[in-house]
Amino acid sequence: MPQPLDPGQESVHDMDPDAFRRHGHAVVDWIADYLDGVGDLPVLSPLPPGDVTRSLPGALADRPEPMADILRDLDDVVLPGITHWNHPAFHAYFAITGSGPGILGEAVTAALNVNGMLWRTSPAATELEQVTLDWLRQLLGLDAGLSGVIVDTASVATMTALAAARERADLGIRERGMAGRDDLPALRVYTSTHAHSSVEKGAITIGLGRDGVRAVPVDADFRMDVDALEEAIRSDLAAGVRPLAVVATVGTTSTTSIDPVPAIATALDRLRSEVPGGIWLHVDGAYGGTAAMLAERRHVLAGVEQADSFVVNPHKWLFTPIDCTAFYVREPEVLRRAFSLVPEYLRTTDAEDVTNYMDWGVQLGRRFRALKLWMVLRYFGRDGLEARLRFHLELAERVTAWVDAHPVLERLAPVPFSTVCFRARPAGIDDEDELRRLNAGVLDAVNRSGEAYLSHTELDGRYTLRLAIGNLRTTPERLDRTLAAIDRELSART
Amino acid sequence: MPQPLDPGQESVHDMDPDAFRRHGHAVVDWIADYLDGVGDLPVLSPLPPGDVTRSLPGALADRPEPMADILRDLDDVVLPGITHWNHPAFHAYFAITGSGPGILGEAVTAALNVNGMLWRTSPAATELEQVTLDWLRQLLGLDAGLSGVIVDTASVATMTALAAARERADLGIRERGMAGRDDLPALRVYTSTHAHSSVEKGAITIGLGRDGVRAVPVDADFRMDVDALEEAIRSDLAAGVRPLAVVATVGTTSTTSIDPVPAIATALDRLRSEVPGGIWLHVDGAYGGTAAMLAERRHVLAGVEQADSFVVNPHKWLFTPIDCTAFYVREPEVLRRAFSLVPEYLRTTDAEDVTNYMDWGVQLGRRFRALKLWMVLRYFGRDGLEARLRFHLELAERVTAWVDAHPVLERLAPVPFSTVCFRARPAGIDDEDELRRLNAGVLDAVNRSGEAYLSHTELDGRYTLRLAIGNLRTTPERLDRTLAAIDRELSART
Numbered sequence: 001m002p003q004p005l006d007p008g009q010e011s012v013h014d015m016d017p018d019a020f021r022r023h024g025h026a027v028v029d030w031i032a033d034y035l036d037g038v039g040d041l042p043v044l045s046p047l048p049p050g051d052v053t054r055s056l057p058g059a060l061a062d063r064p065e066p067m068a069d070i071l072r073d074l075d076d077v078v079l080p081g082i083t084h085w086n087h088p089a090f091h092a093y094f095a096i097t098g099s100g101p102g103i104l105g106e107a108v109t110a111a112l113n114v115n116g117m118l119w120r121t122s123p124a125a126t127e128l129e130q131v132t133l134d135w136l137r138q139l140l141g142l143d144a145g146l147s148g149v150i151v152d153t154a155s156v157a158t159m160t161a162l163a164a165a166r167e168r169a170d171l172g173i174r175e176r177g178m179a180g181r182d183d184l185p186a187l188r189v190y191t192s193t194h195a196h197s198s199v200e201k202g203a204i205t206i207g208l209g210r211d212g213v214r215a216v217p218v219d220a221d222f223r224m225d226v227d228a229l230e231e232a233i234r235s236d237l238a239a240g241v242r243p244l245a246v247v248a249t250v251g252t253t254s255t256t257s258i259d260p261v262p263a264i265a266t267a268l269d270r271l272r273s274e275v276p277g278g279i280w281l282h283v284d285g286a287y288g289g290t291a292a293m294l295a296e297r298r299h300v301l302a303g304v305e306q307a308d309s310f311v312v313n314p315h316k317w318l319f320t321p322i323d324c325t326a327f328y329v330r331e332p333e334v335l336r337r338a339f340s341l342v343p344e345y346l347r348t349t350d351a352e353d354v355t356n357y358m359d360w361g362v363q364l365g366r367r368f369r370a371l372k373l374w375m376v377l378r379y380f381g382r383d384g385l386e387a388r389l390r391f392h393l394e395l396a397e398r399v400t401a402w403v404d405a406h407p408v409l410e411r412l413a414p415v416p417f418s419t420v421c422f423r424a425r426p427a428g429i430d431d432e433d434e435l436r437r438l439n440a441g442v443l444d445a446v447n448r449s450g451e452a453y454l455s456h457t458e459l460d461g462r463y464t465l466r467l468a469i470g471n472l473r474t475t476p477e478r479l480d481r482t483l484a485a486i487d488r489e490l491s492a493r494t
Numbered sequence: 495m496p497q498p499l500d501p502g503q504e505s506v507h508d509m510d511p512d513a514f515r516r517h518g519h520a521v522v523d524w525i526a527d528y529l530d531g532v533g534d535l536p537v538l539s540p541l542p543p544g545d546v547t548r549s550l551p552g553a554l555a556d557r558p559e560p561m562a563d564i565l566r567d568l569d570d571v572v573l574p575g576i577t578h579w580n581h582p583a584f585h586a587y588f589a590i591t592g593s594g595p596g597i598l599g600e601a602v603t604a605a606l607n608v609n610g611m612l613w614r615t616s617p618a619a620t621e622l623e624q625v626t627l628d629w630l631r632q633l634l635g636l637d638a639g640l641s642g643v644i645v646d647t648a649s650v651a652t653m654t655a656l657a658a659a660r661e662r663a664d665l666g667i668r669e670r671g672m673a674g675r676d677d678l679p680a681l682r683v684y685t686s687t688h689a690h691s692s693v694e695k696g697a698i699t700i701g702l703g704r705d706g707v708r709a710v711p712v713d714a715d716f717r718m719d720v721d722a723l724e725e726a727i728r729s730d731l732a733a734g735v736r737p738l739a740v741v742a743t744v745g746t747t748s749t750t751s752i753d754p755v756p757a758i759a760t761a762l763d764r765l766r767s768e769v770p771g772g773i774w775l776h777v778d779g780a781y782g783g784t785a786a787m788l789a790e791r792r793h794v795l796a797g798v799e800q801a802d803s804f805v806v807n808p809h810k811w812l813f814t815p816i817d818c819t820a821f822y823v824r825e826p827e828v829l830r831r832a833f834s835l836v837p838e839y840l841r842t843t844d845a846e847d848v849t850n851y852m853d854w855g856v857q858l859g860r861r862f863r864a865l866k867l868w869m870v871l872r873y874f875g876r877d878g879l880e881a882r883l884r885f886h887l888e889l890a891e892r893v894t895a896w897v898d899a900h901p902v903l904e905r906l907a908p909v910p911f912s913t914v915c916f917r918a919r920p921a922g923i924d925d926e927d928e929l930r931r932l933n934a935g936v937l938d939a940v941n942r943s944g945e946a947y948l949s950h951t952e953l954d955g956r957y958t959l960r961l962a963i964g965n966l967r968t969t970p971e972r973l974d975r976t977l978a979a980i981d982r983e984l985s986a987r988t
Contacts, residue, residue, distance in 0.1 A: 012881050049845050053624065113580060123541050345960070388571060
């Protein structure tokens with residue numbers, strides 16, 4: 001017998017408002033139950049490749065399906081294939097964290113469904129973005145010379161910064177491009193060996209190539225070596241290369257190390273007379289930048305007042321669902337010079353000084369992402385945000401203390417934020433391959449157990465475990481259970 | 495007296511599950527009421543620049559704010575500044591349309607908050623994306639040689655296609671970049687004078703420059719002139735230029751004209767021996783591609799079986815909230831060659847043949863966008879989707895018939911989809927400036943009235959009004975009211 005359909009499914013319009021209300025309440029209840037129980041699910045999905053695919057039909061059904069069936073498949077097909085970033089024991093990569101107000105903000109954004117490409121296509125989308133990013137700027141203690149725009153990811157922000165640097169170098173690249181010209185020098189971007197891969201990817205995308213990125217060595221604490229940077233730039237200048245930009249990182253991906261931004265800025269200042277137009281300084285604080293909200297950590301963003309651009313991801317450590325990247329620039333007119341193209345069909349009669357964010361980057365279509373950030377900031381308040389960040393830093397100190405007191409573990413990097421790098425090195429084992437097998441074995445066993453999810457990196461040739469804190473559901477008790485699981489797998493192997 | 499706070503606000507964790515349930519129901523009710531009443535609001539926001547900004551505090555409050563206050567500000571501050579893309583009389587640009595199942599899908603995505611960068615970071619995110627895009631491919635009648643990935647916008651898809659074309663040309667650009675090399679020819683992309691501005695923006699971004707784009711003339715119906723294309727490529731080849739790609743459009747932005755993709759593909763085939771590696775053919779069907787779902791319109795995507803890549807936006811005319819762009823490629827390995835970078839911290843022990851979508855483009859962070867598309871497709875079903883598209887095409891025929899029968903209006907382009915281009919040309923007025931003033935005046939008056947929102951373009955020097963159909967709430971009656979409003983403003987001026 002065919003199931004009854006919801007109103008609206010046989011019309012040519014949207015889901016009927018009453019049906020929306022009913023299904024919406026069911027979805028909210030589903031989410032509340034999910035978030036309440038996520039700690040009991042395996043963190044890393046245990047499914048083998050292809051399992052989800054095999055659970056789904058090969059083609060869409062002709063007939064509408066009742067929402068109840070779709071929600072049932074969320075439980076039966078989707079959830080088992082989810083790696084739970086919401087889980088209190090998700091400690092891999094950076095432990096990004098959404099939140100209740102962020103989820104509700106995202107629902108409202110989807111409902112309003114505006115495209116904020118132009119000011120007039122929703123003044124509130126543009127102005128709320130400006131205001132909310134200004135609030136965030138103040139929270140981070142940054143100067144008022146920075147203007148913000150929300151983009152999807154830090155990868156795009158960094159690529160955009162590199163494109164702006166290329167534009168400011170005034171080499172006619174927007175008009176004439178780079179290929180087949182004999183009047184262009186080689187162009188180069190400098191970043192540390194510990195910078196995020198998005199710097200290299202951005203450089204590849206905008207046509208600088210991998211050779212267009214010079215990886216500057218780091219010191220023993222994985223921070224960019226500023227003398228080496230200056231030397232690299234000077235030797236490139238001597239060879240006729242045009243240095244375009246330096247990307248410094250506050251909170252590198254492997255160890256969360258902090259490049260010495262003030263010293264980098266000073267070095268770039270010294271070089272100013274040799275590079276007309278200057279070298280663009282972009283600061284990638286995608287994860288670590290958020291910590292500057294705390295008075296006692298404000299120093300992590302020292303030097304940003306001399307930077308040309310800065311990126312921080314509220315979708316990482318500021319409780320906002322992915323995606324929400326705050327990208328700040330000192331000279332928005334350079335972004336506009338690099339990217340603005342206004343065909344007739346996008347011309348408006350609005351005042352010349354309104355901000356049309358489509359002019360600031362690659363994408364024309366722009367979701368109203370500011371709304372969720374605005375709701376998150378207001379719901380928690382400055383005090384609440386600070387309390388949560390401090391709590392995460394305390395949890396990281398707990399892990400640090402555990403590693404440091406452990407007879408078999410050794411810590412492999414300082415812990416400036418909430419990510420701890422360590423490995424097992426039992427007495428008598430010095431062979432790096434053997435240590436790699438041991439630590440990779442522990443990691444794999446812990447992850448497969450579903451108890452916790454950690455990731456790894458490599459530091460000076462040493463296979464390194466990473467435990468990142470950042471989830472709003474993590475408690476000291478649950479964290480201790482994760483540490484016990486690591487201990488258990490370690491004991492089973494030593 | 496201070497207001498009572500919600501549970502969770504004074505903790506260091508997320509909003510409490512009970513509070514989420516309560517606030518979630520309130521938000522769902524808010525959305526249901528909003529969608530139910532949106533037709534009574536002014537389509538274009540009447541606020542002057544700065545008004546929303548002035549309604550907001552200059553800094554975030556220290557203390558958490560109750561959700562009730564935030565929701566009240568949605569009504570008081572945000573809604574008046576919204577241009578209602580959900581309004582049944584939103585006919586500007588392309589009339590994109592979300593839907594109930596899409597909004598609920600977005601809420602679930604925000605709740606799960608996974609980053610689908612790697613297969614293992616949520617197998618269901620990757621596999622549901624593959625399966626749903628395969629369903630969509632079948633719905634559009636496209637061949638099985640196309641593999642899909644969801645990106646945020648067609649702007650990014652097109653830029654990615656151009657970067658893939660650059661990679662396939664095998665000029666060592668990924669490694670060595672383009673600047674300062676004397677072994678590279680000039681590179682060029684061809685697209686019609688009616689292509690979307692994102693083609694030029696993509697070319698600027700990847701370093702080809704505006705000169706790297708050759709605008710091919712169109713015929714009287716605004717379709718790319720294939721002879722002119724072939725001639726342009728041959729003359730460039732003779733001059734030593736390397737043709738990289740052709741971007742053809744199915745549904746151009748101004749008039750929704752359809753470039754002759756089969757003839758373009760045949761021309762590129764003829765040129766194959768002269769361009770080792772071939773010229774990449776990218777088809778931009780961001781808006782129009784969706785119509786291929788209808789058997790009687792399947793022909794609009796003829797030729798895509800010979801294309802290297804194709805883009806269609808479910809967030810435009812497929813009832814999915816922004817952003818959701820389906821990008822199909824024939825050789826994903828070229829995308830991977832262009833973009834894949836796997837630092838140690840993103841290496842996995844997963845099977846070699848799993849898809850890690852981070853390898854397919856610029857962005858590392860990837861929202862689980864497939865979920866909303868999957869929910870939209872299932873909730874409406876193939877029959878329901880087709881009925882809605884047919885209904886929009888019928889509404890567009892209604893507008894076309896009205897224009898064609900109108901004593902003062904003239905239609906300025908064929909109507910292959912659901913967008914109608916026209917202008918007023920009263921007897922006796924032939925001066926283009928006068929006609930521009932008249933039509934711009936009508937447009938501005940209709941838009942300011944809040945009754946409807948139309949946009950404009952320019953066709954062969956003629957100021958042109960555009961009326962785009964695509965909203966799930968539009969009815970024949972409401973549409974007639976819009977046509978009457980146009981008539982009224984026209985009568986007031988003639």
